[in-house]
Amino acid sequence: MVDRWLIAFYIYVVVNIAVIVLAVIKAKMTRKISERTAFVFLGLATALAVLPVLFIIVYTIINGAGAISWSFLTQAPSQAGKAGGILPVIIGTFYLMLGTLVFALPIGVMAGIYLTEYARDNWLTRLINMAIMNLAGVPSIVFGLFGLSVFVLAFHFGLSLLAASLTLASQALAMVITTSREAILAVPREYREGSLAIGVTKWQTVRHIVLPQALPGIITGVVLAISRAAGETAPILVTGAAFLVPRLPGSPLDQFMALPYHLYTVSSNVPGMSKTTMWGVALVLLVVVLSFDVLAAVIRFRSRQRI
Amino acid sequence: MNRNHALLSNKTLTAQACATKLRTEKVNLYYGSFQALRNITLDIHACAITAIIGPSGCGKSSLLRLFNRMNDLIPGARVEGNVELDGILIYSPGIDVVELRKKVGMVFQKPNPFPMSVFENVAFGPRRHGMSNRAELEEIVEKSLRHAALWDEVKDKLEQSGLALSGGQQQRLCIARVLAVEPEVILMDEPCSALDPLATLKIEDLMRNLAQEYTIIIVTHNMQQAARVSEMAAFMMMEEDRAGVLVEYGPTSELFTNPKDKRTEDYITGRFG
């Protein structure tokens, strides 16, 4: 149901934007377009891009708000999710985000530092940078299979929170490294030179000049990567998410429940599922993801104000 | 007693004036395949202000950056020949570049205070070099700011951002930042080119004062400035497509009034008169 709406709107938006872009280009070519017409067209395109998002949010709230209650948020599910709440599901997603953060943040930031500050600018470095950027475009199920074969099987972590976190972290790494690199590259060269020129070491310069300046950008990237990880279904599907786990995960090697996977199963595999409950789960997932996106926006905004 | 002391320091001054602080011998500098310095040989006197003048792109900055090895940061940069600080070859393999840069500080063309408070800007070097005692830091910050003729203007706003100062104040802050690590040589790469005339005069006064204690080399394309502040001057040029030629080096007064080289004369009269 959700998927169908999403796909329909996605196609709708893409088609509209394509039509508008073509119209603008054609008009440009015949040189008949005025500044104002272009402005209107571009404004329209923006509205078309924003509207579906707003629609999804409003639609989810309207359909799901009825399910939200204190007990829904604080109780374990019963009757295959038809009754009870979704506390272990929320907690599971929270643990996943934490795990992704723990693994992706230090490795991603360190790799970003290495690639920008230390690696020589040669073909190998450029190849690595390109590979990392392309990594972000790899379908998430491929990451899932990678996690399954490496973390679940080869490392013997089994279907577990640990394996799933590592899998999500592998996927988040690309984004963390890319945004860290961009944030670090944006620090003016003059600051580095001023520091190096008074006998401060390279590492001290990175640590005390570059990183503090790049931090807002890095945090923004990390938060966005984490919020994306929170919404992923495919990678956790094959690395440790379970439909029903009677208790909260007690160790990183336990299986777990998570919002996107729970939503997937209750909306497709549970007969007689109430629509409101389904949309309630979707709403909680949406709130989790969007609140992190808003957090990223706030950090970005505040760091801009500071400068 | 006081007079004796003054006499003594005067004597050491004249003694130092003769000493060579930095020396280059047959130095070539390459950026990849491009040669930016050609066979440069010169002695920098410890107690003088040395000016490096010449048209844009002739290699003045490259020559200056030779002395604190800032050229090392440019990929593909390569140095041939000898560069000495107090008789020590600073491009030999055992040299600690970080230690060298503590001794040879640098002020840049565009004031580049760090995006932190005035206090932290000055304390940055000492902190990184291991000073953590607050009282000691306060002392060295005040001393450096006084030395840089900035203390009176910023003593009430030490916690404000260094970026909030005026251009001239920012440049003096950068000088204070260098002074705080107690260098022996200060390199200045067109330190006034981004400043208004009044701020420029302040920096020039400051340089005259600092020259008593530090060896100063200043790159400038402003001939009047070279004439005002320096005792020694080096004139560099580029010939056709060949950059980095040292045409003439000697006492500033002679270079300006009685240049030995025709090219120096042309440049000076063209710009000066």
Ligand SMILES: Nc1ncnc2c1ncn2[C@@H]1O[C@H](COP(=O)(O)OP(=O)(O)O)[C@@H](O)[C@H]1O
């Ligand atoms: N990083 C670099 N890579 C290649 N060439 C450079 C680099 N920096 C400077 N050059 C060249 O070296 C020459 C001297 O530059 P520079 O020392 O900055 O001159 P100046 O300071 O006298 O204007 C110029 O022709 C410039 O184009």
Ligand SMILES: [Mg+2]
């Ligand atoms: Mg220059």
